[in-house]
Amino acid sequence: MPHGKDPWVGCSESAGGQAYGPFSTTCRDNLTYKSYVDCVETKWFLGEYRNRAWWLCSSLQAAGKFKVAELKRPKHPR
Structure with missing residues (x-):
């Protein structure tokens, strides 16, 4: 089902x-x-x-949907 500007929220279970x-x-x-x-x-x-949680999260991982924190480096190396 639609959610905001995204066409749907969830996973396709057609396969x-x-x-x-x-x-x-x-x-x-x-x-x-x-x-x-x-x-x-x-x-x-x-x-x-x-x-279901395992399948959903595995599907999200396969799609590369997890957000990884950006590494912040100091401005001046020591």
């Missing part, structure tokens, strides 16, 4: 979904995660089933 299908690299989520572990813990906290 079989979490039961027996491959990961979906078209996944989108309205939350931002730092890592796979952060994603799974958040999904569990929000009440998602373990297998």
